[in-house]
Amino acid sequence: MTDKELLEKYRDPSSRNYAFNLMVKMYQQKIYWHIRKMVIDHDDTDDLVQDTFVKVWASLEQFRGDSQLYTWIYRIATNECLNFLNKKRRRFFLPIGDVEGELMEKLETNADYVTSGNDPSGEEIQLVLQKALLKLPDKQRLVFNMKYFDDMKYEEISQITGTSVGALKASYHLAVKKIEDFLTNR
Amino acid sequence: MNTKPPFRLDELDAGHPLRQHPFEATGQGVPDQYFDTLASRVQARIVEQRKHEESHVGPLISWSWGRTVASLVGAGLVATLVYVTWPQRQETIGRESLSGVSDAAIVAYLDEQGLNPDDLATTPAADASIMDDSTTIQYLDLKPDAIRQYLDMQNIDLEQLKSDS
Secondary structure, eight states: OOHHHHHHHHHSGGGHHHHHHHHHHHHHHHHHHHHHHHHOOHHHHHHHHHHHHHHHHHHGGGOOSSSOHHHHHHHHHHHHHHHHHHHHHHHTTOOHHHHHHHHHHHHHHHOOOOOOSSSOOHHHHHHHHHHHHHTSOHHHHHHHIIIIISOOOHHHHHHHHOOOHHHHHHHHHHHHHHHHHHHHHO | OOOOOOOOGGGOOTTSGGGSOHHHHTTOOOOTTHHHHHHHHHHHHHHHHHHHHHHTOSOSSOOOHHHHHHHHHHHHHHHHHHHHHSOOOOOOOOHHHHTTSOHHHHHHHHHHTTOOHHHHHHHHHHHHHHTSHHHHHHHHTOOHHHHHHHHHHTTOOHHHHHHHO
């Protein structure tokens, strides 16, 4: 179903709930993993995914269709993530390193791999990458996730983050360089 | 010396662990049936939120014990601060305040301030006598001719004045 058809069904009161349910089912996994990569913890992610869709419901009437529906929903989810992380820092007067440490702890607690002998397993390697990512600033981590894992185009990321394509390219390049250095020197 | 070859993310093939989805690779998936029930949980939250909004249509600030006590404590604090910091009114110096001061010390102080004690002593007497009109004329030391000229200038009939009085 196209965005246009979905929105037409949403605007009709008799099929509004059906259209909204359909929309949640279409985008829930992408939005969940987008948020999960940023906040690490499942429970925090669940809260933020629900907050995102509640906001989508509340403001879908005002959606003009200037961008694609999924980039619009991504933008709401992205703002929810960044606000959540900023609030976390403000609430406890935590410096950046402490939030990063908390996320790192969650990452290790949740991982159910067993440390092997000489050759690190795929799970261990992935965990190292996640730790390297947590060393990046939030927005740079966000750009890296969307480009590297979700394989999104810079133009799409630009619509979601409101950052120019040039700045995004520079940010991604810098993020890749930092992670490669971390993985090389670990 | 570091002999490790530099790590290149863009050279990794598609099957490499670092190319996999991060949380699935580390076994940190989602609880069973999470995505099956998410849409209905979101809908339930929307319905609950709507009910909550509808039931809270009314005054923006409702009465509560906590708010009332906080307001009273705040008002009391302000009143205490005002009472403590309000400047005391300066009363005039009474006779009893000066009773312990010697005359010589007072005269010396007045001299210092450029005031003549004799002038101060005669001023109350002069003020009291000026209250009476007849003595005021004496103080002015006016001649009868000057008074008559003034009355002419004001077109006041002297005979009329005499008959009125």
